[in-house]
Amino acid sequence: MDAARLDPGPGIRNGAQYLAGLRDGREVWLHGRRVTDVTAEPSLGRGAHTLAGFLDRQSDPPNFERLTYVENGRRFAMSFLIPRLQADVARRGAAFYEWATWSHGMFGRTPDYKNASVMAFAAAADFLAQGKAEFADNMRRYYEYVRSNDKVLTHTLVNPTFNHAQAKEGKYSDKVALQVVRETDAGLVVSGARLLATLGPHADEIEVFPSTLLTASPENLPFAFAFAMPVATPGIRLICRDSYDHGQSHYDAPLASRFEEMDAVVIFKDVLVPWERVFMYREPLLCNRAFAETNAVVHMMHQVVCGKLAKAEFIVGLLCAMARATGKDKDMEVKGQIAEAMWIAEMVRAFRYAAEGQAHADQRGNWLPLRRPLDTSRNLFPKLYPRLVELVQLLGSSSLMAIPCEADFDNDLAQDVGQYFQTLNLGSRDRIALFRLAHDVAISAFGNRQALYERFFFGPQNIMASIYFDLYDKEAMMERVDSLLRAN
């Protein structure tokens, strides 16, 4: 069967169906060799099984009401729901949040993130028709395909920087960047590299969209496009970073052993993209406007704020548990330290509810959470998450290093470990488990990658900040300043 076909499916999938779909001959490279089956590969498989477990939860009938919706007799993930009513925005937010709690926000790229974007593009497909009428139909068909087959998507938006000055001018190097090398009757042929597909090895489909700004020069036309392809397309090759799942037990690596979502550079070698999978082409300025004018960025930010809330809450819980272990939770100084994490969590909660509570109809009559609180959150959280990590380090100190492994409870060290690692409120086994978790948040390679992810996954902070500045409604505030000066 042609994997690029867009046949509709029956609706939500369970974990076993998802895992079966990943055994499709995709070209994934890890640790110097090609992976034959990502679901069975020791340092990739557990991440896939975690995601399968999430899809099983979504497929569990008691959860249907909260996590799915029914349309024309088929059941779909809530993240595909086009919000036609104000209440739909809150329903979507509740489902995003619940998904995020399953990983405590540590599996950042659950499928609802990309589903939110595909939903938004399909609901605003008229925008794509400005390029070509067929592109709008392609997107509507693609949305139907993705939601009715409950496909898991990744995306890759960024060309590798070859020359910073050139990139700053909105141009790309034909030596490295993904570009159209040929057009045929069947579609576009593309070659080059893209950064960075989080979840790539575990995804069914990869969206290749524009995000970095392109100037409308003739030499940019081959770089201006949007399309989506199955990961298992011949010519698509994923080059993974080192895995942070080192095969340790859940006790030893509580996060890395569960939530390794993997990031991969994506190489395209003469990949044929059928026309029905193309959504934009040779329109740099349209590409630049796409995420904003379809509201995809707002719906994605909505998923993100709900996930960051779950993550910040988890760190608060962790800090409180760490403090309680030795009775530090009775100390005024320590309470004050942890209160800072609580403020961060409450700030994110306020952003979420401010956006949902002020949801409004968009230009097409669909409902949209208010952009500004979400945008504020996406600009602040990349700066606040590293502070949360720092708070774990400051409170944890040497306890983050005093972490024998699970095997030490069964070897010659067992008596020492049982004796010398206890604290006022925790026996050794529970104390070590807690601080191994803190280590996985704040010290391990897994934890450090989380911090890097928060800093960058939505784009460079300076560019997001400058967009924020441009969109901010400044006039009334400046007018107040002017009026005071006029009164001088």
Ligand SMILES: Cc1cc2nc3c(=O)[nH]c(=O)nc-3n(C[C@H](O)[C@H](O)[C@H](O)COP(=O)(O)OP(=O)(O)OC[C@H]3O[C@@H](n4cnc5c(N)ncnc54)[C@H](O)[C@@H]3O)c2cc1C
């Ligand atoms: C863990 C992780 C996961 C990611 N997952 C994905 C994903 O799934 N899909 C995806 O598409 N992308 C993903 N990304 C990539 C992310 O979008 C980029 O990292 C981000 O857009 C920054 O681009 P860059 O990495 O090329 O860095 P650069 O553009 O090189 O920026 C790095 C630094 O250079 C400076 N700089 C860059 N541009 C300018 C400028 N114009 N003016 C002034 N200074 C500048 C800034 O100091 C900036 O912080 C991921 C990144 C990480 C780290």
